[in-house]
Amino acid sequence: MSNEVKVLGLFGSPRRGGNTDLLLDEALKGAAAEGAAVEGIHLSDCRITPCRECLGCFKDGVCVITDEMQRIYPRLLEADIVILASPIFFYGVTGWAKAMVDRVQALWARKYVLHDPALGKEGIKRRGFFISVGGTKGQRMFEGAILTVKYFFDAFNADYTGELLFRQVDACGDIRKNSEALPQAFAAGRKLVSDLRNTKCV
Numbered sequence: 001m002s003n004e005v006k007v008l009g010l011f012g013s014p015r016r017g018g019n020t021d022l023l024l025d026e027a028l029k030g031a032a033a034e035g036a037a038v039e040g041i042h043l044s045d046c047r048i049t050p051c052r053e054c055l056g057c058f059k060d061g062v063c064v065i066t067d068e069m070q071r072i073y074p075r076l077l078e079a080d081i082v083i084l085a086s087p088i089f090f091y092g093v094t095g096w097a098k099a100m101v102d103r104v105q106a107l108w109a110r111k112y113v114l115h116d117p118a119l120g121k122e123g124i125k126r127r128g129f130f131i132s133v134g135g136t137k138g139q140r141m142f143e144g145a146i147l148t149v150k151y152f153f154d155a156f157n158a159d160y161t162g163e164l165l166f167r168q169v170d171a172c173g174d175i176r177k178n179s180e181a182l183p184q185a186f187a188a189g190r191k192l193v194s195d196l197r198n199t200k201c202v
């Protein structure tokens, strides 16, 4: 890990300028304000084929499908902090986000089938953070997505270090009606970087 903290933001909503986009933009601004190098990828702009379960990756940890996921794998592995933002779609993450999550099976195979030390206990520890919103007030609304995201992060050695979740946010841009939400996202991005830096300095 170099001294520069790298933050990767994954935008999981197909709605540009929507609620999770706004939140993730703020989180990335907060991380940049703390001196991190930030990059954002809009998953709905990427052509990511769903996993075919061919198990080709069990041989060498490399996915056989040659699409835009191939440029996301190195980004995940280079990042110190990965922030995934996805609205709740039917009690899970969006299809755009889930296609990417399933393709991380190649990294899961590197870690758990091929026992790649880079993804083992001695490997680099990354940090993961989840941002989500849902239109209703369902109490269990985020449970499915949180489990998916935890195991997504685990595949590339990222700890699930926190989350920002908002209920009853539905129309595009409604998140702005909560005056605390965007400042919370900015502060979360900032804190993720400063916490990591403090740990590295110890």
Ligand SMILES: Cc1cc2nc3c(=O)[nH]c(=O)nc-3n(C[C@H](O)[C@H](O)[C@H](O)COP(=O)(O)O)c2cc1C
Pocket: 013, 014, 015, 017, 018, 019, 020, 021, 086, 087, 088, 089, 090, 091, 092, 133, 134, 135, 136, 137, 138, 141, 169, 170, 171, 172, 173
């Ligand atoms: C296909 C689809 C499924 C959805 N499923 C849920 C759901 O299960 N629970 C919920 O509370 N909201 C659900 N919503 C509402 C979205 O979570 C909500 O509109 C959110 O603000 C969208 O975030 P965005 O602006 O970042 O795209 C759904 C919306 C769509 C389009």
